[in-house]
Amino acid sequence: MQDSFVEPLKLLELPVWEKIKNERRLISFDLEITARCNNNCRHCYINLPAKDKRTKEKEMSLAQIKNIVEQAIELRALWCLITGGEPLLREDFFDIYLYLKKKGLLISVFTNATLITEEHIKFFKRYPPRDIEVTVYGVTEETYEKVTRNPGSCDAFMDGLELLLKNKVKVRLKAMALRSNVHELTAISQFCRQRTKDYFRFDPFLHLRFDADIKRNEEIKSERLLPKEIVTIEKNDPERFQALEKGCDGLINPDFAHFGCDHLFNCGTGNGSFTVSYDGFFRLCSSLWHPDCIYDLKKGMLAEAWHKFVPQVRGMRSKRDDFLKKCRVCPIINLCIWCPAHSYLETAELDNPVDYFCKVAHARSESLAPQFRPSIATQP
Amino acid sequence: MEAQVDLNSIYAPSEDVVARDVHGEFIIIPMTSGIGDSDDAIFSLNEFGRAIWDKLDGKTSLKEVARALALQFEGDTTEIENDVLGLAEELLKRKMIIKA
Ligand code: SF4
Ligand code: SF4
Numbered sequence: 442m443q444d445s446f447v448e449p450l451k452l453l454e455l456p457v458w459e460k461i462k463n464e465r466r467l468i469s470f471d472l473e474i475t476a477r478c479n480n481n482c483r484h485c486y487i488n489l490p491a492k493d494k495r496t497k498e499k500e501m502s503l504a505q506i507k508n509i510v511e512q513a514i515e516l517r518a519l520w521c522l523i524t525g526g527e528p529l530l531r532e533d534f535f536d537i538y539l540y541l542k543k544k545g546l547l548i549s550v551f552t553n554a555t556l557i558t559e560e561h562i563k564f565f566k567r568y569p570p571r572d573i574e575v576t577v578y579g580v581t582e583e584t585y586e587k588v589t590r591n592p593g594s595c596d597a598f599m600d601g602l603e604l605l606l607k608n609k610v611k612v613r614l615k616a617m618a619l620r621s622n623v624h625e626l627t628a629i630s631q632f633c634r635q636r637t638k639d640y641f642r643f644d645p646f647l648h649l650r651f652d653a654d655i656k657r658n659e660e661i662k663s664e665r666l667l668p669k670e671i672v673t674i675e676k677n678d679p680e681r682f683q684a685l686e687k688g689c690d691g692l693i694n695p696d697f698a699h700f701g702c703d704h705l706f707n708c709g710t711g712n713g714s715f716t717v718s719y720d721g722f723f724r725l726c727s728s729l730w731h732p733d734c735i736y737d738l739k740k741g742m743l744a745e746a747w748h749k750f751v752p753q754v755r756g757m758r759s760k761r762d763d764f765l766k767k768c769r770v771c772p773i774i775n776l777c778i779w780c781p782a783h784s785y786l787e788t789a790e791l792d793n794p795v796d797y798f799c800k801v802a803h804a805r806s807e808s809l810a811p812q813f814r815p816s817i818a819t820q821p
Numbered sequence: 822m823e824a825q826v827d828l829n830s831i832y833a834p835s836e837d838v839v840a841r842d843v844h845g846e847f848i849i850i851p852m853t854s855g856i857g858d859s860d861d862a863i864f865s866l867n868e869f870g871r872a873i874w875d876k877l878d879g880k881t882s883l884k885e886v887a888r889a890l891a892l893q894f895e896g897d898t899t900e901i902e903n904d905v906l907g908l909a910e911e912l913l914k915r916k917m918i919i920k921a
Contacts, residue, residue: 445911446866446867446869446873446904446907446911446912447849447864447865447866447870447911447912447915447917448864448865448866448867449862449863450848450862450863450864450865451862451863452863455843455846455848455863455865456845457843457844457845457846460844466844514841517842517843517844519843542839542852543839543852544839545840545841545850545852546850547850547863566854567853567854568852568853568854569853569854
């Protein structure tokens, strides 16, 4: 007789992770159920006003979401991230969440936590998410609301977070590092580490807007830290810095650059996951908005997007000399956030090097111990 | 209290779990809290476990399940009955099945 028939597994222990090293298999997807948010963060790449009627009308209905989820299950997806905007703004949030649960998906939720109520807590306790990820914009009212531009949001955030933690709902905390809160970053990091055991991460890379709003993009750029500031805060965070060195060690290898290849994409985009926008467009990843890289799920099927459209996008090539001679063969690309998706957001083209990214990547490279530094460095 | 199972009992999957094939792996995913040891655990069944699970339909007794499996796998009935009892006991303890 066998000892045990039912083997408890952690998600990362599933054999499917091995399988996707060699072939494309759908594991997870992001559902952006709204682009609206009750906050108005300075650096936000997506938010539209909470009461924006036109945006609300364009949002996928519950029936459309169910249809997409059903198709994702047929493709064997296991994990779904519910995100936004602020997903809790949707009146049918519970219905969406419960539907995903009933389909046997593991669920993560990104929220600013300002709208968390006792009702959410009761619900999450009965139907636990895998995790709830909350961004901490500041730990004082002044800083927090300087970022969110929403009076009262700091208190609402503190109350929401407290409710989640008190009730032992699994929470991960993260922060964006921007001009308006960088002076408080150490305090933010302490705040997070006191509250959760998970590795706290901060992100200094601010993406430009999905809708290319010129004024908002200028605002985002003005919130970006200088390359040397990014390096300084990374160095001040030993956990992150070691991770960077470790990652770098494995990433900067001679095979990486594929010299002579003119493919645009050399990341894993569309290999194991996809994103659906609030208005029902399939994307290979959350940053990739180029019109040639999105597929309307209101008119077509997910299987077609997954099996035919993704390989087509991944097969895109570039003839731009600048790209082929710089980013395509860049030995420090793994220290850089350059990718076709970000290139498009910055320059309206998929294959333009981006000066700011380049400077940050070189500053990061120079900050590493010599043994982790790449031997060849392209010039910004 | 220890979960008691016997061959004459009939079981069905609990509505609080979802069993799925994810890229060739048969897994049971808890929907509600209190199933399994932690909230983020998922559970894997091997081929034999899956064959048993598929037959726990709320109509078939464990004895009949074992008999069907003995034919399917051409195995020793007593040994298979013990395995069926073992799995059912574990599933019941983890609240993944209910007595019909
Ligand atoms: S809370 Fe999040 S979604 Fe809302 S504005 Fe801020 S960054 Fe954007
Ligand atoms: S460091 Fe410069 S050349 Fe290298 S990928 Fe980034 S933007 Fe391109």
